[in-house]
Amino acid sequence: MAWTWFFRLGSPKWFYQMSLKWQPWLWFFAGSGLGIGLIWGLWIAPPDYYQGELQRIMYIHVPAAYLSMFVYVVMAVSGAIGIIWRMKMAYTVSMSCSPIGAAFTFLALITGSLWGKPTWGTYWVFDARLTAELVLLFLYFGHMALFNAISDLKSADKAAAILAIVGVVNIPIIHFSVEWWNSLHQPASLSKLEKPSIDSSMLWPLLIMIVSFKVFFVAVLLPFIRNHILWRDRDAQWVKQEVESK
Amino acid sequence: MYSRFTITAQDLALIRGDRLLFKHCNFTVSSGQVLYIKGANGAGKTSLLNTLTGFIEPDNGAFSVSPENHFHTWLTRNTLYLGHHTGIKSALTVTENLAFYAHLRGVTKPDFTSAIAAVGLAGFDEQLAAHLSQGQKRRIALARLLIEPVALWILDEPLVALDVDGQAWLCGLIEQQVNNGGAVIVTSHQPLTLNCTVSELELAGVGNV
């Protein structure tokens, strides 16, 4: 069956053991990608015509901001898979996403405000995109809080997944807010349809950073998932053996 | 008389917290039968009823009902479930409480007065449920059994808080339901004296996972 891989993914034990094998490769790709991107972006790429060296925050800010949204979508989609196909692993993935997503959202907010001080003259303005990004942070917090508040694991999984799915409406709001409202924030500079409005000497390191942030996310996600699996199946025989063997 | 039906539970298993409550649990209930679920405190009786009514997902196994196809729609149409919390609103009077559920069920011309008298609450029709005693509150819920004509009753410890007369009355009512071609699934720690065929299901408690 073409679907067996999908259901095998659904087995916590199988996933646990496989992910241990993938882990070194992920760290390798994430590490080298981040290394190349950072060196290129922070030292080799030219400073911006208007903003000078300051603009180098971009190589952190933009990937972090993209990732904060990407993680949310991953979280919601895996929650939906959990509800539709009743897959325990999908819930595990969903729950492992929220702390990581919150961290990247926080990073995007911090780098954004650090960037905002010199460019806009203030750390924080109540502008549409910034607000929506903040709402995203609250959504991550809400997701974690709701899961922790419900003692029954099966219910907690489903409730958190529903919340994640409902919160997806915020993602297009973040993205399109700059077009719908006139705001201080930069409009989209990377677009698939038109030629990017950004010079290729900056584009390449940025693209490398964006991709390696995503790989980095997956690399960080796996240990979170493994932890969650161990916690969830803490009474299962294989978990006890696994823990003892360490 | 209700149309004939048979409910089948196949190979159920349920884990709550870190305890396996039951596994390989099979039973059938048909029209005209009483299923008496027994077991010590914590054996999993209430949990089993909750899987039956769909509020808890079993970790294995499934239910089916024989002349129909979709178990859950059949269930919501043909079942009355009374557990520890009976869904009687303190802020409504006895009659209003009963009328609400009768309307939801679409009962035509329900006779509240006689049902209320039958459960021993005559004269309390217009009293707020809040102002009744523990046993009287449970009697309001039991009056629903008289008003709503459903084939399957699921009763989780229905004798609790009833006085001696009330207990005897309820046992009689269960017999009557069975004679009418209905079915009753019941748990109770108090002796049920029933003059009809009762099949028993003993939950022994399986222990840790």
Added chain:
Amino acid sequence: MYSRFTITAQDLALIRGDRLLFKHCNFTVSSGQVLYIKGANGAGKTSLLNTLTGFIEPDNGAFSVSPENHFHTWLTRNTLYLGHHTGIKSALTVTENLAFYAHLRGVTKPDFTSAIAAVGLAGFDEQLAAHLSQGQKRRIALARLLIEPVALWILDEPLVALDVDGQAWLCGLIEQQVNNGGAVIVTSHQPLTLNCTVSELELAGVGNV
């Protein structure tokens, strides 16, 4: 052994809503006695216990306790009252629940493990009360009877939700308390099989005011 005492209720009357629940109600309970309050649903048993514990003021009459003077201070020091709501917190474990009340009561060196085992909850010591069944929750409350050495137990339907073994065990415990020189005031719709002197108080229901 508890020091001897006698509680007297004199000429009690109570009106709730527009119903006179009882009047000219007199009784005494002394060390070594069981007072079994009987009556149909809504007769006023719970209300009578609430007047005794001071949560409702009677419309007539008063309580007194014989070797002491102030009834209410005596009561709070020497009584354990278990009603429908048992004061067991879902968010605490079994042991924590018991420890709290034991500390309030100032019990020195309470033995929780054996009390918990005695009520049939061995192995559940560190479980949250929320994760227990209806009957198991009541058993936690009953474990307090073993831990807190008080002379008077007031038990409002203590057999409710207990399985057959639990019921027999509790009856034995009541006998033991009486033999130790304590006293028990109890209501129950389930038969109490006690091997000791039981005085009965029947509330017949007086009717409207």
Added chain:
Amino acid sequence: MFRVLLLREIRLMARRKSELVNPLMFFLIVAMLFPFGVSPEPTILAQLAPGVIWVCALLALMLSLDGFYRDDFDDGSLRQMVMSGVAPALIVLTKAVANWLFTALPLIIVSPLIGVMLNLHPSGIAAVALTLLLGTPAMCLIAAIGMSLTVGLRRGGILLALLVLPLYIPILIFGAMGVNAAAMGQSYSGQLLFLAAMSVFTVSLAPWAAGAALKVSLGE
């Protein structure tokens, strides 16, 4: 079915008429706190008014919600309704409608009064009621989702706030913006349109999400 459910809500509300007044009182008192806390200066108040009115309405609405579900959950009524074959989405919708009728509507009606008290420019007074009228349905329905998720939890109240308030922010922004625009004599039909769109959007989607959530909460 919907009629039966709504009738029950109305009857329950009629039993405790004082609870009709409570959210109103809350609205009034919290709105009054601002002159004390910030400044009683009329010009400053006028500036504050749109935001304060909207924030207070939003809080009053959210807080009144708690009782709408929790009572029915605690006494087992919600389960009984589901077991009687009522779709969870319908239950949620009824609750939201009742919440709107009993809480939002009175708030909308007194909101111009608060506008006057906070010295809002006369041209903004009608806008207060109008924006609330179009924005509150969305708020009731979003709150219904949060409530369905948290109803099984003791002390869910403040968790509810955490879940729901972030989602209210866009509505709040547009509502207050609309009042502000009106107070300055500008057109505010754009904002009204947005609020109406939000309400239509949530009315059509939120009951399903909330119904699913309710099912989950009942399961525990």
Added chain:
Amino acid sequence: MFRVLLLREIRLMARRKSELVNPLMFFLIVAMLFPFGVSPEPTILAQLAPGVIWVCALLALMLSLDGFYRDDFDDGSLRQMVMSGVAPALIVLTKAVANWLFTALPLIIVSPLIGVMLNLHPSGIAAVALTLLLGTPAMCLIAAIGMSLTVGLRRGGILLALLVLPLYIPILIFGAMGVNAAAMGQSYSGQLLFLAAMSVFTVSLAPWAAGAALKVSLGE
């Protein structure tokens, strides 16, 4: 006795650590609503900040209170405590202390952060925390009275607000005035003194009133 009661509250709170965070979140989110609702203009925000911070802290405190009593009432714990010979006034005092420790203290700690976000003048930042530190004990104890009166009622939450908020007004006025004075570089020791006096006064009297009220509520 007090130690046993307080330990229990601490243990219960430790079981649900997330509830420590929730009032904080509420505080943060509601405070954030004002910039959206009123105006994101930094100078206007700075003007608003003292009042908004105080009003939000006050609401967060009051709302978190509900769970502190209602749980114990519903499951019969309050009655059991009274029947074990604990004075109702002591129960109330413990609850108020716990409420202060778990809700007020975290609020006080993050309040400077909100001051910064709302662009409060730096010289006012310390005053925010200081005025809250002195004012919150009085607020916790006043709320305890209200809570004791309403604990037996379902949906008491918003009624509680009605009873309690008017009594908070003097505290609010002096608190916000203190912060305002500090932000303008003036001395605010007078306001601090008043807040401290209020707190001492309520600590010595409120437990008795609340204890009596609790007795009444338990009676029903």
